[in-house]
Amino acid sequence: MTTETQGLMQAAAEVARKAGDVALDFFRKGVTVDIKGDGTPVTVADRTSEKTAREWIEARFPQDGILGEEFGETRKEAKRRWILDPIDGTKTFIRGVPLWGTLVAVAEGERILAGAAYFPAVGDLLVASPGAGCYWNDKRTQVSSVSELSKAVVLSTDERFIQSPERGQAWRALAAKAHMDRTWGDCYGYLLVATGRAEVMVDEFLSPWDAAALQPIIEEAGGVFTDWTGVRTSFGGNGIATNAALATQVRELLGANTRK
Template identity: 75%
Template sequence: MDARSLMQAAEEVARKSGDVALGFFRQGVQVHTKGDGSPVTVADQTAERTAREWIESRFPEDGILGEEFGETRPGARRRWILDPIDGTKTFIRGVPLWGTLVAVMEGDTILAGAAYFPPVGDMLVAAPGQGCWWNGKLTWVSAEAELSRSLVLVTDERFQTHPERGTGWRALSAKSSVARTWGDCYGYLLVATGRAEVMADELMSPWDAAALLPIIEEAGGVFTDWSGKRTAFGGSAIATNAVLAESVRQVLGATKGP
């Protein structure tokens, strides 16, 4: 499949599974705790099953890696990376800042990514060389060059897993115009569409980040892990517009990688 076809496929499966999750939103679903201490609901599981069924029916030789049901056909040439509800804690609280993430990759290369935000009706989709599309129109990161006029975002400012990174975050937020915790994938939506300049996460799984790298890059931004390496699989993430990329990472204490 060409890049445009993969973008369309990623968008379709994100929309289908996200709409399934939306059907459970604010319906008082029961919450369970997974082995890693994170919450899960029937909405997460049903939405991922929907995505898997869609992929299996159309691309039966492809692999699938999902947050809720693990990996299928790990040796496959092409794989789909799924996060049915990115921001489950937000979902549980009835806050509409969660999304559904779908990425397609071959080897270490991400071929397309889609991020769907069902409660607010926003869709982002991108593929290398194809641009980043927001609700059917091309979108770009902001051109803001001054931290003092920037909006910076983080999922959880406590930095419980990597407290040393909290020092950098506090320095960055002090230099910014506005600092908010509009986190999880919603923060990356704001960066990709030019409404925020920085989004940072201390801890990211592959299904959290894979769709976001092409979205940020095709919108003209920079996506790295906390070491400054261009990757969606470094366990952390910093997304910025292009003009602030270097200065933001310096303030955060992120080193410039290859």
């Protein structure tokens, strides 16, 4: 692991912790919910958390760009940028359920240099960088070795999110073959895959701030992260995360190509 890689992993983890702990201060406090133009909810916790992350990054990496869910993009021309989701799972957060997280990634173009996912309400932190491994609470973690779909746990954020009839049918076919299907959703599902407690997590819709931190986490844990066409990317608008043993079979069942 190079010094630069180690530094970016540490930085991503630190800013995820700081921003996530700010959001945690608002958790289960009855915050007011606003609805954004796209119909999704937002609270003062989302905004304050992202502001905290931006201030931290601006103070230490003033030349870098920042792309965040709540406040858009700054310094689009920058070679390197930070990609932020202050609360991934705002609907979960609003209902007082602890399965939400703060996501931070560092990227050059579409190449992710480091990613961190912090789950303040349950005390979990994942951090990874290509070639450096994936760490769960400072210890190396890996996906499961389950190779039979009949023994697998498959997850999605919400079956209603799979709006395409064709993809919805494909998901139901996959779920019917699995040992268990659940909607432990948003970034928490990817935590379960990366730590070997589930084998598959799918989302039909993912923004870059949803996916960028998760790609290196899944891949460095030994899994496979692609969009629904089988391309390894955080910018495909959707995502399929699996362990390696089931990667091809799952993508075939979902109608996705299996290019790596």
